[in-house]
Amino acid sequence: MSTLLTAWKAAQATLKAAGIDQPSIDARLMLEAATGASRMDILTDPYRELTAQQQAALDDFVAQRARRRPISHILGRKGFWKIMLSVTPDVLTPRPDTEAILDVVLPAFPEHMAFSMLDLGVGSGAILLAILAERPAAKGLGVDTSSEALAVARENAANLDLNDRAAFLRGDWTAGLGDAQFDLVVSNPPYIATDEIETLDPEVRDHEPRLALDGGPDGLDAYRVLAPEILRVLKPGGLFAVEIGHTQSAPVEALFRQAGADQVRTTQDLATRDRVVTGFKNPLETGG
Numbered sequence: 001m002s003t004l005l006t007a008w009k010a011a012q013a014t015l016k017a018a019g020i021d022q023p024s025i026d027a028r029l030m031l032e033a034a035t036g037a038s039r040m041d042i043l044t045d046p047y048r049e050l051t052a053q054q055q056a057a058l059d060d061f062v063a064q065r066a067r068r069r070p071i072s073h074i075l076g077r078k079g080f081w082k083i084m085l086s087v088t089p090d091v092l093t094p095r096p097d098t099e100a101i102l103d104v105v106l107p108a109f110p111e112h113m114a115f116s117m118l119d120l121g122v123g124s125g126a127i128l129l130a131i132l133a134e135r136p137a138a139k140g141l142g143v144d145t146s147s148e149a150l151a152v153a154r155e156n157a158a159n160l161d162l163n164d165r166a167a168f169l170r171g172d173w174t175a176g177l178g179d180a181q182f183d184l185v186v187s188n189p190p191y192i193a194t195d196e197i198e199t200l201d202p203e204v205r206d207h208e209p210r211l212a213l214d215g216g217p218d219g220l221d222a223y224r225v226l227a228p229e230i231l232r233v234l235k236p237g238g239l240f241a242v243e244i245g246h247t248q249s250a251p252v253e254a255l256f257r258q259a260g261a262d263q264v265r266t267t268q269d270l271a272t273r274d275r276v277v278t279g280f281k282n283p284l285e286t287g288g
């Protein structure tokens, strides 16, 4: 019979043999989910025996992960910033890189300020809901073209008790917004060049929605549409923040400058790679 410790080690060995990065973390997360044990239990009670049912659940998880199914799909959840989100194959698994958007946006909006925000391509709701959780007087709208993704985002908003401040709309970027304007617009659009998708890890290439990845021949298709549209739907003086691929700073900054944005700049993520382009709409401008 396996113990928490031997089961963890065996799971790590299987994942390592399958070429998984970070086998120790994934093995621990699956052990916790299969047994109900916490990280602390594994450390302080390592000789606790698994029941046959727990062992079978763990074996099933490990076999799925060895076939390169993402851990977020196996467990059905993923932590982002300070919130836990339900995740399905219909949404992009939220990435730590994307937290760089919160690092730049939150300091611009004091904790109790009332403001409106728009998240274009809301997916699981990661950015919108993490910001609303941090800013209790803010309200937000999440737009996505995928109704399946919107169902996940709505479920996440309800689970986090944010559904009175988060609304969701199915649409093609800003097409359904009329003349609504917002204090803050964020977006993490698809930005992988089409030909590059085949070179990505199987977890991404075979399991993430293409709609969340494919940015067209040079990866910039979405920004060409979004730059002028984001300036149109921002209030005068409003802030935008868009995630970029780490080689895309110069062309994305140029698109936003051409669209009339002020103070356009790029911020890096924790790995010191270019990750977020931000800027403002001129406070004296009323049109787009």
Ligand SMILES: C[S@@+](CC[C@H](N)C(=O)[O-])C[C@H]1O[C@@H](n2cnc3c(N)ncnc32)[C@H](O)[C@@H]1O
Pocket (backbone or CB within 6 Å): 091, 092, 093, 094, 095, 098, 120, 121, 122, 123, 124, 125, 126, 127, 143, 144, 145, 146, 149, 171, 172, 173, 187, 188, 189, 190, 191, 211, 212, 213
């Ligand atoms: C890279 S994912 C980002 C998801 C989420 N915001 C995050 O950061 O984890 C891009 C999202 O944009 C959505 N999307 C793609 N094309 C769109 C369009 N034309 N209009 C609205 N949403 C779109 C996709 O369905 C996907 O949910």
